[in-house]
Amino acid sequence: MKIKLLILILTFISFSSILSASSKMTSKQNDRAIDLFKETRCLVCQSQTIYDSNSELATDLKLFIQEEIIAGKTDNDIKAQLVTNYGEWILMTPSLSKTNYILWFSPFIFLLIGIVVMFKYIFNKSTKRNKYE
Amino acid sequence: MKKFNIKYFIPVTIVILFLIFFSQVLNRDVSKLSSQLIEKPIPTFNMPTLFNDDQSFNTSDVAEKNVALVNIWASWCIPCRSEHEILMILSKIEGLNLYGINYKDNKDNALKFIEQLGNPYNKIGVDKNGRSSMVWGVYGVPETFIIHKGTVIYKHIGPIHMNELEDVILPILGKIL
Numbered sequence: 001m002k003i004k005l006l007i008l009i010l011t012f013i014s015f016s017s018i019l020s021a022s023s024k025m026t027s028k029q030n031d032r033a034i035d036l037f038k039e040t041r042c043l044v045c046q047s048q049t050i051y052d053s054n055s056e057l058a059t060d061l062k063l064f065i066q067e068e069i070i071a072g073k074t075d076n077d078i079k080a081q082l083v084t085n086y087g088e089w090i091l092m093t094p095s096l097s098k099t100n101y102i103l104w105f106s107p108f109i110f111l112l113i114g115i116v117v118m119f120k121y122i123f124n125k126s127t128k129r130n131k132y133e
Numbered sequence: 134m135k136k137f138n139i140k141y142f143i144p145v146t147i148v149i150l151f152l153i154f155f156s157q158v159l160n161r162d163v164s165k166l167s168s169q170l171i172e173k174p175i176p177t178f179n180m181p182t183l184f185n186d187d188q189s190f191n192t193s194d195v196a197e198k199n200v201a202l203v204n205i206w207a208s209w210c211i212p213c214r215s216e217h218e219i220l221m222i223l224s225k226i227e228g229l230n231l232y233g234i235n236y237k238d239n240k241d242n243a244l245k246f247i248e249q250l251g252n253p254y255n256k257i258g259v260d261k262n263g264r265s266s267m268v269w270g271v272y273g274v275p276e277t278f279i280i281h282k283g284t285v286i287y288k289h290i291g292p293i294h295m296n297e298l299e300d301v302i303l304p305i306l307g308k309i310l
Contacts, residue, residue, distance in 0.1 A: 043272045057272045060263050085176075086270045087169035 029069050036065050036075060040082060041090050049092055169270050170278070170285040175203075176268035180258040183235055183243055190258030194232065196283035200309050201230045203278045204254070205266060207238040208246035210274045216292035217250045223302070224253035228310050233257040236266055236274050281309045 025033065037051035042058045050058035061082075068078045082090050094100045170176070179191040195201045204220060206213040224231050233254040235243045240259070247257070260266045269278070279287040279302070287305050289297070 060267070064264070064267060083169075085169065085267055086272075 024070055025066065032075060033062075033066050033069055036069075036078060037062055039079070039092050040065070041092055043086060043090065171288060173285055174283050175278075175280055175285055178258075178265050178268050180234070180260055180265045183233075183240070183247070183257040183259050190232065190234075190256045194256060195230075195280055198230045198280070199282060200228055200306065201232060201280040203232045203234065203269075203280060205234045205236050205269070205271055205274050205276045207236045207274050208242040209238065210236075212292035213275045214246075214250070216275050217246075217253070219293045219295065219298050220253040221251050222298070226306065226310070229306060230255050234266055234269075235259045236271070237261065237263045279305055 034051065038049050040050045040061060042048045042050045042053040042055060042061075044055050044057050045053050048058075050061045065078055068081070073081075079091060079095075083095075088094065088099075094103060096104055175192060175195055177192050179189055182188040182190050195203060202223065204216075206216070220231060223229060231254045233256070235257055237260065243257075243259075258265070263271075269276075273290070275292050277289040277293060278285050279289075286309070287302075289302070293302060
């Protein structure tokens with residue numbers, strides 16, 4: 001009985017995977033598609049990626065990405081196309097472009113400022129102590 | 134008396150500035166995302182028209198006009214119904230060319246919608262699967278673009294209400310017409 005159920009479930013799973021649009025892709029292409037899905041913001045459910053979303057727009061975008069991959073476009077081409085259509089915001093990770101330099105490097109700048117301030121503080125303390133000794 | 138030292142106020146000031154900055158960013162209305170297309174030339178597109186499959190609605194239709202308005206709609210979209218009245222008003226403005234993109238719709242329903250509510254559009258393009266509208270950065274219906282000499286100058290997400298027509302749309306059109 002249990003085995004029959006298992007077979008039933010397995011056939012169902014294999015069928016549903018065949019029926020999906022991704023069946024036209026090789027497993028490598030499929031991996032690329034999934035990586036891109038996870039990189040693309042669903043614009044109607046803004047804190048989700050299209051990978052996590054079943055909204056209509058997310059489905060369209062997934063289909064678009066799959067078709068572009070099958071057509072032989074590179075990941076960067078596809079991302080660039082998405083940005084031209086929908087804007088930089090569609091990418092979950094902002095690109096390292098001139099407009100985003102502050103975004104990317106400000107944490108390091110602040111860290112550097114912090115280190116300088118800390119060293120100055122320690123240095124001041126130790127020189128003061130030296131004076132009193 | 135303790136000496137007043139400005140040094141101790143610097144961290145507090147920085148924290149306050151950060152709090153102001155973050156509250157500004159968080160209070161921003163995310164539904165009013167500016168379009169990628171603003172101040173840019175209209176995207177390249179080509180689609181069949183609703184009334185005649187052999188005719189096409191494409192970039193040059195819109196780009197050649199001085200002032201054009203592209204509205205993305207569908208018969209299944211309830212807000213589009215209420216907005217249609219506004220579009221009928223807009224269609225009476227001289228020098229303004231209205232175009233429609235019928236988004237993921239059933240042809241018969243779309244034709245019935247136009248028959249019932251009137252046709253404000255010079256041309257209606259059909260985007261059966263939503264793919265051609267992707268270049269417009271569309272993520273729902275209705276959406277409306279105002280185009281001046283082939284450049285997108287304004288994008289309206291959601292239906293245009295009467296007050297928005299008066300306060301936003303007409304002033305923009307007034308400047309360019």
